[in-house]
Amino acid sequence: MTFYTAAVIAIVATALAISRKNAVHALLYLLVSLLAVALIFFVVGAPFVAALEVIVYAGAIMVLFVFVMMLLNLGPHSIEQERGWLTPRTWIGPLVLTVVLIGELLYAVGSRGPATTGPLVDSRQVGIDLFGPYALGVEIASMLLLSGLIGAYHLGRRRPGRS
Amino acid sequence: MTEPLRSIAVILLVLFGLLTVAALLVWLERRLLGRWQERYGPNRLGPFGLFQTVADTIKLLTKEDWVPPFADKPVFVIAPAVIMVTVLMAFAIVPFAPGLQVVDLNIGVLFFLGMSSLGVYSVVLAGWSSDNKYALIGSLRAAAQMLAYEVFMGLSLMGVVILAGSFSLVRIVDAQRGLWFCVPQILGLIVFANAGLAETRRLPFDLPEAESEIVAGYHSEYSGMKFGMFFIGEYLGVTLISAMVVTLFFGGWRGPWLPPVVWFALKTFVLVCGFILLRATLPRPRFDQLMAYGWTVMLPLALVNLVVTGAIVLARG
Numbered sequence: 001m002t003f004y005t006a007a008v009i010a011i012v013a014t015a016l017a018i019s020r021k022n023a024v025h026a027l028l029y030l031l032v033s034l035l036a037v038a039l040i041f042f043v044v045g046a047p048f049v050a051a052l053e054v055i056v057y058a059g060a061i062m063v064l065f066v067f068v069m070m071l072l073n074l075g076p077h078s079i080e081q082e083r084g085w086l087t088p089r090t091w092i093g094p095l096v097l098t099v100v101l102i103g104e105l106l107y108a109v110g111s112r113g114p115a116t117t118g119p120l121v122d123s124r125q126v127g128i129d130l131f132g133p134y135a136l137g138v139e140i141a142s143m144l145l146l147s148g149l150i151g152a153y154h155l156g157r158r159r160p161g162r163s
Numbered sequence: 164m165t166e167p168l169r170s171i172a173v174i175l176l177v178l179f180g181l182l183t184v185a186a187l188l189v190w191l192e193r194r195l196l197g198r199w200q201e202r203y204g205p206n207r208l209g210p211f212g213l214f215q216t217v218a219d220t221i222k223l224l225t226k227e228d229w230v231p232p233f234a235d236k237p238v239f240v241i242a243p244a245v246i247m248v249t250v251l252m253a254f255a256i257v258p259f260a261p262g263l264q265v266v267d268l269n270i271g272v273l274f275f276l277g278m279s280s281l282g283v284y285s286v287v288l289a290g291w292s293s294d295n296k297y298a299l300i301g302s303l304r305a306a307a308q309m310l311a312y313e314v315f316m317g318l319s320l321m322g323v324v325i326l327a328g329s330f331s332l333v334r335i336v337d338a339q340r341g342l343w344f345c346v347p348q349i350l351g352l353i354v355f356a357n358a359g360l361a362e363t364r365r366l367p368f369d370l371p372e373a374e375s376e377i378v379a380g381y382h383s384e385y386s387g388m389k390f391g392m393f394f395i396g397e398y399l400g401v402t403l404i405s406a407m408v409v410t411l412f413f414g415g416w417r418g419p420w421l422p423p424v425v426w427f428a429l430k431t432f433v434l435v436c437g438f439i440l441l442r443a444t445l446p447r448p449r450f451d452q453l454m455a456y457g458w459t460v461m462l463p464l465a466l467v468n469l470v471v472t473g474a475i476v477l478a479r480g
Contacts, residue, residue, distance in 0.1 A: 051273035059280025067306045
């Protein structure tokens with residue numbers, strides 16, 4: 001029951017996040033969707049992933065998005081601009097792709113059968129898995145993050161002679 | 164009593180207890196600040212001026228509840244509610260005494276961090292929806308400050324988690340049977356207290372609402388009970404951080420002779436008074452000083468603490 005409620009909220013909130021013209025409102029709907037997904041993770045037995053979803057996605061990345069939007073100070077003119085972009089014709093391409101994806105998803109779910117609960121994966125198990133079978137993935141992700149860090153440092157560096 | 168009834172009773176007890184405590188804290192802070200500044204503070208209404216908060220609440224409730232015409236109305240209304248909801252939710256995992264706890268999550272510490280990181284939205288959205296330059300500056304400061312200090316708030320707690328071997332707050336309190344974690348985790352305690360101060364946006368870290376530079380910061384446009392909710396949210400935040408410090412570093416409800424709840428309340432009370440004393444003593448830093456302090460002092464300290472704790476636990480086997 002909790003699973004389906006959270007799932008419906010996630011889908012509706014995501015749809016609203018795409019269709020809203022005010023950027024901050026769209027972001028807030030995306031936030032609701034992320035929280036609903038965190039609840040789904042919690043219900044299917046992955047509390048650690050649920051907590052990380054809230055802390056990292058909802059609590060840090062989305063705040064950064066809002067931060068940038070506040071710096072850009074998007075006003076009414078950007079809503080007009082959005083309105084110009086979101087004409088019915090622009091929906092055709094995404095719609096085709098989405099229908100294909102939904103078809104694949106339905107096929108995948110249909111062949112597996114619904115699973116709204118699973119075995120409990122606690123934080124200890126996540127740690128053992130990360131540094132056991134998935135160690136290579138962790139290392140690759142850390143290298144990716146390191147390159148991002150170096151890139152950000154390079155862009156934000158103060159060069160002598162140029163204030 | 165059956166299980167659901169008991170849970171509801173605990174929830175109601177915690178909820179009303181906390182709201183009363185927050186209201187009393189407003190009075191306590193004004194009295195203590197008065198004492199430390201050689202004046203009386205509110206002392207007219209009731210014994211020791213205790214009913215001052217009641218009078219203030221009546222005033223806030225009967226004031227005109229004004230939403231500026233240029234504000235983004237739905238976001239403007241939601242913002243003050245967000246801080247109340249996130250802070251009160253975080254209290255759900257605090258063990259006040261054995262059995263007196265709303266829920267014992269096995270990810271307790273992470274739940275607390277998640278709720279405090281969602282609390283940022285309250286301030287950010289309040290500033291954005293007000294459509295006022297001072298409010299916007301205030302919430303920009305709040306977003307930067309809280310994002311930065313959140314990073315090592317999480318890191319500073321990992322030492323405690325390593326020693327206790329669990330994210331569950333009940334297990335963490337149990338692990339402090341012999342020795343409180345404030346001794347082996349003194350660095351973690353220092354970093355967490357600093358980060359907690361920044362998360363609650365209290366002096367000396369109250370740059371988001373620095374009244375001498377940017378009017379009242381993010382809540383410049385708020386009036387009536389909407390302002391009251393930010394106000395009470397701040398005091399609830401102070402109580403939350405104090406309660407978490409007690410639980411994580413000072414043995415929670417543990418202590419001799421007195422009942423556990425009394426010990427918990429006593430320890431929390433002392434820490435809250437410490438918070439107020441800090442406000443009475445320290446000046447406000449510049450924003451770049453605040454950021455430099457965080458990233459160049461607190462972050463290395465938290466990392467050193469984490470690495471050393473991990474190494475010692477590993478070496479001991």
